[in-house]
Amino acid sequence: MLRKLLLGSLVAPAMLALSGCNMVVLDPSGYIAAQQRDIIVISTILMLLIIVPVILLTIFFAWKYRQSRNAEYRPEWSHSTRLEVVIWSAPLAIIIALGSITWVSTHTLDPYRPLERISAGQAVTPQNKPLTVEVVSMNWKWLFFYPEEGIATVNELAAPVDRPIYFKITSSDLMNSFYIPALAGQIYSMAGMETKLHAVINKPGVYDGFSANYSGAGFSGMNFKFHGLSEADFKAWVDKVKAGGDELSVSTYETLAKPSSNDPVHYYRSVAPDLYHDILNRCVGHAEPCMDKVMAMDHGHKAEGGGGADEMADMPGMAHHDAPEAKGAGSNAAAATGN
Numbered sequence: 001m002l003r004k005l006l007l008g009s010l011v012a013p014a015m016l017a018l019s020g021c022n023m024v025v026l027d028p029s030g031y032i033a034a035q036q037r038d039i040i041v042i043s044t045i046l047m048l049l050i051i052v053p054v055i056l057l058t059i060f061f062a063w064k065y066r067q068s069r070n071a072e073y074r075p076e077w078s079h080s081t082r083l084e085v086v087i088w089s090a091p092l093a094i095i096i097a098l099g100s101i102t103w104v105s106t107h108t109l110d111p112y113r114p115l116e117r118i119s120a121g122q123a124v125t126p127q128n129k130p131l132t133v134e135v136v137s138m139n140w141k142w143l144f145f146y147p148e149e150g151i152a153t154v155n156e157l158a159a160p161v162d163r164p165i166y167f168k169i170t171s172s173d174l175m176n177s178f179y180i181p182a183l184a185g186q187i188y189s190m191a192g193m194e195t196k197l198h199a200v201i202n203k204p205g206v207y208d209g210f211s212a213n214y215s216g217a218g219f220s221g222m223n224f225k226f227h228g229l230s231e232a233d234f235k236a237w238v239d240k241v242k243a244g245g246d247e248l249s250v251s252t253y254e255t256l257a258k259p260s261s262n263d264p265v266h267y268y269r270s271v272a273p274d275l276y277h278d279i280l281n282r283c284v285g286h287a288e289p290c291m292d293k294v295m296a297m298d299h300g301h302k303a304e305g306g307g308g309a310d311e312m313a314d315m316p317g318m319a320h321h322d323a324p325e326a327k328g329a330g331s332n333a334a335a336a337t338g339n
Helices: 002-019 031-064 081-108 231-244 250-256 275-280 291-304 309-313 323-336
Strands: 117-119 131-138 141-146 151-154 156-160 165-171 176-180 184-189 195-199 205-211 223-229 246-248 266-271
Touching: 031 081, 031 117, 031 184, 031 195, 131 156, 131 176, 131 184, 131 275, 141 156, 151 156, 151 231, 156 231, 165 176, 165 184, 165 275, 184 195, 223 231, 231 266, 246 250, 250 275
Parallel strands: 131 165, 156 223, 246 266
Antiparallel strands: 131 141, 141 151, 151 266, 165 195, 176 184, 176 205, 205 223
8 A cells, every 4th residue: 555655656746747748749730840750659669669578578587487486497498590580580670660761751851852742631832932031040049031021030930821931040159959849850050051941830829939959048048939820810920020120230130149038029120131141151241251252252263273362352351361361261161161
């Protein structure tokens, strides 16, 4: 009786704690996340096909050959072909199955690959024009650009239901990770580099988004809400941003880029031209030359057999560098972006 009470006192709090959990990874609202959920479930079941029999057999052998029981004793036994076949063929079959699933899913769910289907029963058509969203992780907030709508937001994201979303992701400073569990898997953001993610939300609702990579003191407050809306509601949301937002100029961005924690949602009705491009290429305000131009010039003159130092010295931010430093800046920029 005492043992049952003790066991109940340990299990009950755990069950109460789990009852309040939102198992969004296993119950997502986006087609990409749903496929990733299926991979998790299938992989778990396949692994349990080995784990469960091993646990049961361990318990069975411990019970059968316990000291108080006179079990069959065969000291001369050394080999069983039948047992060897079972021991090796079952794990091998599971490894082959897991390898096949991994190979197919790695290509099918490549985040850089444009969507071919909106849902299991609906293919993408030319009418399903993707919504482009440019994402910038900052310290410690998220900045979202909508280039087609000409707006930007801080710590709030919205998209129409059943419309492909094309995310272009970078960072203003520290490496981070963009993650909306209900939509798709996480993907990293890195300064001077651009990662991509294609996804779609299939159910209206408000979903959690956050940073999945520890990035310092304000990490715990680096959260945002993702709104899955109908087309009409999305247009109304865009109109609300345009009506109540400020202007995101270069100077405003430079103020915004300063580290801050638990920032409220903020709207910008207009955005300075090429601001996302300049953030990506580390040249906001053009205090430094844009990385893409430096790399293009460096690559072009290397192909011609020249250094390109004179031309690079004439670029903004390079006037006070001598030729070796200018050439080195281009090489470092290329190395920083992995090109």
